[in-house]
Amino acid sequence: MTYSTSEENYIKAIYHLQGDEGMVTTNELSTELKTRPASVTDMLKKLKVKKLLIYEKYQGFRLSNEGRKVALGIIRRHRLWEFFLSEKLKFSWDEVHEVAEQLEHVTSKKLIDKLDEYLGFPRVDPHGDPIPDQHGKIATHERICITAIPLHQVMEVCHVGNQTPEMLDILKHNHISMGTRMEVRKKFSFDNSLEIRIGRHQPFILSEAVAKFVWVKKIDNP
Amino acid sequence: MTYSTSEENYIKAIYHLQGDEGMVTTNELSTELKTRPASVTDMLKKLKVKKLLIYEKYQGFRLSNEGRKVALGIIRRHRLWEFFLSEKLKFSWDEVHEVAEQLEHVTSKKLIDKLDEYLGFPRVDPHGDPIPDQHGKIATHERICITAIPLHQVMEVCHVGNQTPEMLDILKHNHISMGTRMEVRKKFSFDNSLEIRIGRHQPFILSEAVAKFVWVKKIDNP
DNA sequence: AAATAAATTTAGATTTGTCTAAATAATATT
DNA sequence: AATATTATTTAGACAAATCTAAATTTATTT
Numbered sequence: 001m002t003y004s005t006s007e008e009n010y011i012k013a014i015y016h017l018q019g020d021e022g023m024v025t026t027n028e029l030s031t032e033l034k035t036r037p038a039s040v041t042d043m044l045k046k047l048k049v050k051k052l053l054i055y056e057k058y059q060g061f062r063l064s065n066e067g068r069k070v071a072l073g074i075i076r077r078h079r080l081w082e083f084f085l086s087e088k089l090k091f092s093w094d095e096v097h098e099v100a101e102q103l104e105h106v107t108s109k110k111l112i113d114k115l116d117e118y119l120g121f122p123r124v125d126p127h128g129d130p131i132p133d134q135h136g137k138i139a140t141h142e143r144i145c146i147t148a149i150p151l152h153q154v155m156e157v158c159h160v161g162n163q164t165p166e167m168l169d170i171l172k173h174n175h176i177s178m179g180t181r182m183e184v185r186k187k188f189s190f191d192n193s194l195e196i197r198i199g200r201h202q203p204f205i206l207s208e209a210v211a212k213f214v215w216v217k218k219i220d221n222p
Numbered sequence: 223m224t225y226s227t228s229e230e231n232y233i234k235a236i237y238h239l240q241g242d243e244g245m246v247t248t249n250e251l252s253t254e255l256k257t258r259p260a261s262v263t264d265m266l267k268k269l270k271v272k273k274l275l276i277y278e279k280y281q282g283f284r285l286s287n288e289g290r291k292v293a294l295g296i297i298r299r300h301r302l303w304e305f306f307l308s309e310k311l312k313f314s315w316d317e318v319h320e321v322a323e324q325l326e327h328v329t330s331k332k333l334i335d336k337l338d339e340y341l342g343f344p345r346v347d348p349h350g351d352p353i354p355d356q357h358g359k360i361a362t363h364e365r366i367c368i369t370a371i372p373l374h375q376v377m378e379v380c381h382v383g384n385q386t387p388e389m390l391d392i393l394k395h396n397h398i399s400m401g402t403r404m405e406v407r408k409k410f411s412f413d414n415s416l417e418i419r420i421g422r423h424q425p426f427i428l429s430e431a432v433a434k435f436v437w438v439k440k441i442d443n444p
Numbered sequence: 445a446a447a448t449a450a451a452t453t454t455a456g457a458t459t460t461g462t463c464t465a466a467a468t469a470a471t472a473t474t
Numbered sequence: 475a476a477t478a479t480t481a482t483t484t485a486g487a488c489a490a491a492t493c494t495a496a497a498t499t500t501a502t503t504t
Contacts, residue, residue, distance in 0.1 A: 006491065026452055039492055041453055046490095058452060058499055089336040102328045108321045114311040228461060248482055261462055263483055268460095280469060280482060 005105045008074050009033065010043050011052060014063055015071035023060035072136040078104040079125035079132075080115050086126040087119065093126060094165045128159035128178050128215070143215045146184060146194065147208065154183045155216035162213040170210055175201070181219065227327045230296050231255065232265050233274060236285055237293035245282035294358040300326040301347035301354075302337050308348040309341065315348060316387045350381035350400050350437070365437045368406060368416065369430065376405045377438035384435040392432055397423070403441065 003011070013032045017024045026044070030037040044061055047053040052067035063071060081103040085091040091099070113134060116122075123139060124130050132138040143158050157180045160167065171177065175198060185203055186195040192208035206214070225233070235254045239246045248266070252259040266283055269275040274289035285293060303325040307313040313321070335356060338344075345361060346352050354360040365380050379402045382389065393399065397420060407425055408417040414430035428436070 004490080027450090035491090036493060037452065038454080038494080042491075085333075089333070089340055091332075091336070095332070099328070099330050099333050102330070103325075106321070106324045106328070108324070110313075110317070111307075111311070111321050114313070118311055226460080249480090257461090258463060259482065260464080260484080264461075 002107060003070065007043070007047065008070075008105055010040075010047065011063070011067060011071050012074045012078075014053075014061070015068065015075070018062045023062050025060050069136050072132040072138060074104055075138075076132040076136075077106070077112055079129060080112060080119065080122070082125045082127070083119055083122045083131070084115060087122075092165075093168045094163050096126060097163060124158070124178075126178070127161075127163055128157070141217055143217045145212060146182075146196075146206075146214045146216055147192065147211050149184055149216065151184055151186065154181050154219065156181050156219050157214060158217040159215035160213055161215065167210070167213065171214075174198075174204060174206070176214065182216070224329060225292065229265070229269065230292075230327055232262075232269065233285070233289060233293050234296045234300075236275070236283070237290065237297070240284045245284050247282050291358050294354040294360060296326055297360075298354040298358075299328070299334055301351060302334060302341065302344070304347045304349070305341055305344045305353070306337060309344075314387075315390045316385050318348060319385060346380070346400075348400065349383075349385055350379070363439055365439045367434060368404075368418075368428075368436045368438055369414065369433050371406055371438065373406055373408065376403050376441065378403050378441050379436060380439040381437035382435055383437065389432070389435065393436075396420075396426060396428070398436065404438070 010029070010033065013029060014024055017028055017032060026037050026040045030040045033040070044053060044055050047067070048055045048061075052064055052070060053061050054064050055061035078100050081100040082096040085096040085099055086093065116134070122131060130139040130141065141158065144155075146155075149155060157176060157178055160171065160178070174196075176182070180198060182196050182198050184194050185197050188194070192211075194206045194208075194211050195203050196206050197203040232251070232255065235251060236246055239250055239254060248259050248262050252262045255262070266275060266277050269289070270277045270283075274286055274292060275283050276286050277283035300322050303322040304318040307318040307321055308315065338356070344353060352361040352363065363380065366377075368377075371377060379398060379400055382393065382400070396418075398404070402420060404418050404420045406416050407419050410416070414433075416428045416430075416433050417425050418428050419425040
């Protein structure tokens with residue numbers, strides 16, 4: 001009922017790769033984890049024996065219900081630590097992931113539940129991803145990429161799918177962060193760039209390269 | 223320049239076993255770490271190659287200067303996490319050690335230095351043990367066991383050498399904690415128990431079994 | 445449908461940290 | 475001082491997690 005760091009990394013990666021119904025392939029996972037496909041196969045066998053995986057050889061695989069539960073536990077730990085690092089220790093956005101990667105493997109339920117309480121039961125991490133609760137429940141808020149929303153509708157930034165320092169830099173420059181309310185005023189079909197307006201400020205242009213990582217949701221408290 | 227969890231555990235244990243000048247033996251270390259002596263010998267060879275250890279076979283061993291530096295880094299992490307768990311997450315005294323044992327192996331200098339700052343640069347952990355600073359400097363405050371202090375001298379509790387729930391219970395019951403100022407009023411040679419007084423409160427008796435774990439120092443700000 | 449290419453698995457090796465059993469060195473006892 | 479006891483080390487094995495190279499299965503092309 002407790003898993004090695006390596007097993008946890010595999011479980012987490014599989015969770016992220018498999019969508020709602022999808023299967024994952026050996027190559028995908030080996031790319032994700034930067035290991036050789038042969039190593040992946042070895043681990044798949046192990047996880048299958050432990051009943052965390054639905055897997056028949058050559059057929060691809062996905063997490064069992066139990067496996068998904070374990071994955072959500074790991075993700076809970078990861079995201080709570082990210083929140084802690086960002087909120088309390090003032091780590092910048094692009095620094096939290098690497099450290100949380102290590103902290104997430106500290107397994108003490110009490111530690112995590114107390115940390116959750118100390119942080120005030122946050123519902124999303126600094127990148128806008130939802131944090132599963134003690135029971136593994138995870139909010140699936142409806143979100144949509146700003147490249148796909150209708151014009152002239154004010155929405156709230158709730159997720160950024162790229163956490164590099166470069167991305168942080170460009171977003172900061174344009175005063176975009178989690179919770180920012182914005183409106184798409186125009187789409188330029190030539191290069192798929194967008195004209196954005198935040199509140200009463202001067203509208204500005206966002207390239208497609210940036211825009212495709214910015215996701216919004218309907219405003220919570222209008 | 224980075225060490226495995228296992229290596230770190232050996233280094234830390236050697237640091238604790240060796241006094242100021244002393245040598246450590248294979249058996250002592252194997253008892254401490256609950257491994258077989260043969261495993262200890264294997265690791266000693268490895269740590270010697272890495273120049274962390276002064277070791278000639280059959281002659282005992284102790285940390286090199288470099289080894290001591292590494293040990294102090296690990297102890298710094300351990301004690302800062304203990305402080306965090308106790309102070310911020312409200313873990314009780316006897317619960318912090320086990321969790322800190324895991325957290326101490328998360329190696330990010332930035333994490334630890336920011337944590338230190340966040341906690342307000344604490345100088346001692348919840349058991350009264352000093353926390354090394356960024357440069358590995360550790361305060362060696364003069365302390366003395368209450369079984370050994372002269373009578374009628376008010377001193378301040380600065381260390382408790384036993385962290386079981388039972389110890390916590392008895393100390394709590396007698397209103398003794400880190401920083402408590404107390405005076406030994408009488409020593410009973412029959413059973414080596416002590417009569418203690420805290421402030422103007424009713425004096426009480428402490429058994430030798432408890433007293434030998436309670437250490438005090440001169441009062442800082444008289 | 446056969447041939448080719450790509451993905452996956454198997455077989456066997458390697459590293460780290462551990463173990464047991466046997467050999468050797470140091471220490472204690474008669 | 476010789477012997478017995480204890481401590482330490484060596485030798486060889488094992489489990490976990492990885493790797494390379496070869497074999498096998500599935501998918502794609504002609």
